Amino acid sequence: MSGLVRRAVGTANSVCALLATAALVLLMLLTVADVARRSATGQSIAGAVEIAPLILLAAVAFGLGNGEATGTHVRTSLVTDRLPARVRAAVRTVGYAACIVLLTWMTVLSFERAVEAFEYSDTTAGFQSLPTWPARAVVPIGFALWALTLLLRLVDDVRLVLGAAPPPSAGSSSTTPAAEAAADPQPDPSQEVSR
Secondary structure (H helix, E strand, C coil), X not given: CHHHHHHHHHHHHHHHHHHHHHHHHHHHHHHHHHHHHHHHHCCCCXXXXXXXXXXXXXXXXXXXXXXXXXXXXXXXXCCHHHCXXXXXXXXXXXXXXXXXXXXXXXXXXXXXXXXXXXHXXXXXXXXXXXXXXXXXXXXXXXXXXXXXXXXXXXXXXXHHHCCCCCCCCCCXXXXXXXXXXXXXXXXXXXXXXXX
16 A cells, blocks of 8 residues: 555656646746847736746746655755764654645645635736636645645654565655665764774
8 A cells, every 4th residue: 555655746746847848848838938029029927927936836846746746845954964863764754744744734824825826716926817817726735745745754764663564666755765774974983894
């Protein structure tokens, strides 16, 4: 069951990463086309200014879970990298648990905001009134995937703290606690060679 959940979260993160990439490419093409049209005609593309932030919001939200899975989010591991593997895993477990609680709250809150935007027909301000709910609906998906990815990391770290064998390769993260334990920077006294 755990392997199935890991594969599902990994697949969802990969799909969302592709959607985030597509959104960024779309944003780039829209910006280039808008600048080209302004240079040629003196007029902007109608709605370009209003839709650009919505595309950017979708790109960021779609990339949240994959950013955690690939280890590309900002990390401050100056202290934890110097701890033994099990202590490092215990410290991260506390951090992951706190983040999961926060992300769950943010998922619920952003879902409620998306529903409100749909119910009240919220639109962008400006010359073109575009509905905001499609972009807002992506935000809780991004937060939920991020929380699920952290939950998988938390499970791995709890297993490491308890001394259990690491789970089989899941593909949901490139820097699993088991891999970090194997590459523990702590020297092994039995391997020291005297000169």
